[in-house]
Amino acid sequence: MRPDPAELLDDVKTIAYQAGEAIMAIYNEGDFDLYQKDDESPVTSADYAANEVLTEGLQKLTPSIPILSEESCEFSFTERKTWQAYWLLDPMDGTQEFVSRSGDFAVNIALVVEGEPVLGVIYWPTQGTWYYAIKQQGAFKQVGQNIESIHVTKYSRKDFTTADLRLAVSRVQKSNTVGQYLVDAEQHQKVALGSCSLKSCMIAEGGADFYLRVGPTGEWDTGASHCILREAGGNILDSEFNALSYNQRETLANPDFIVIGDRKVDWKKVIIPHKTQRTL
Structure with a gap:
């Protein structure tokens, strides 16, 4: 049975927020551990904290849907290729921004069905802002309780260069x-x-x-x-x-x-x- 992204959206936004709060607790304290992965990219204790929140929340929400995260991706392709649907996570995109304290980092959650992302939720914790979309249902930005539809800039005018x-x-x-x-x-x-x-x-x-x-x-x-x-x-x-x-x-x-x-x-x-x- 295929998951219905619309039924999952509100819960996924909440889980993204909770992961963002876990990041912000460490960010505001300013005390975190910094590691280096095998590919020499940085990872912090905040990445791992967010990953734990996301994994626990999504497992509870959809126990039958596998979870593939940047911080826990040790699945063989033999196993992965059997998945009809799965969660695809970047617990904290912008680890270097977290370390440099620019504030420009975000929690990323996607639901991928048959090789296509059909639900995307991104939460920017320092700004209290969500961006999200469901396939064929539009894209939105939410700040607090204010929700607006978002669109790329169109360049249809004749004098465009x-x-x-x-x-x-x-x-x-x-x-x-x-x-x-x-x-x-x-x-x-x-x-x-x-x-x-x-x-x-x-x-x-x-x-x-x-x-x-x-x-x-x-x-x-x-x-x-x-x-x-x-x-x-x-x-x-x-x-x-x-x-x-x-x-x-x-x-x-x-x-x-x-x-x-x-x-x-x-x-x-x-x-x-x-x-x-x-x-x-």
Whole structure:
């Protein structure tokens, strides 16, 4: 029996909030443990605390649905490929932002059904803000009790040029990392924000128009935001403009990817396709 995302949404938002509160308790105290994973990416005790809250909450909510998290992903592909539906989690996207105390980190929850994210919830705990979407039901932003529908910026006017497009950038990534893949890197206004998923949400609500992610990420980095972006009128594609896949390969590593707003823009006039350098 397929899970109904609409029936699960309110509970999932609550669980995301609870995980955010677990992060904020550590963030406000300022006392946390910092570790380095095998891939040399950072992880903190706040990541693990959020993971525990999410895992416990979702297991109670949907005992029969498996959970795949960045912090607990030790399932073989032989096992994973039998899953019709599963939860895909990034307990704290933006660990480096947490460490640097920028506040730009978020809890990510996606429900993936038959290889497609059909429910996405992202909670930004320092701002008390949710972004969420259900397939074919639109994308939304919630601050407190205020809920509004969100959409990417549309560029249908006749005087539009690609120079109008705003590029979301990381505060820490070197500009030439993504600049080498742009037709004209200098023409775009740059909008800086922290975590990968929050930049995607900024595009979904019209605050920027595109974003390039060059470097190691996992499927948990895109699952929730992919659903939100699609419902807001955008998309996430790999660096050669192909669709991203979920749970279709032995590896859970993403290729380099492109987050786009208005799908009617000819993005190949803006972004130079490239093959990722990592083995997938």
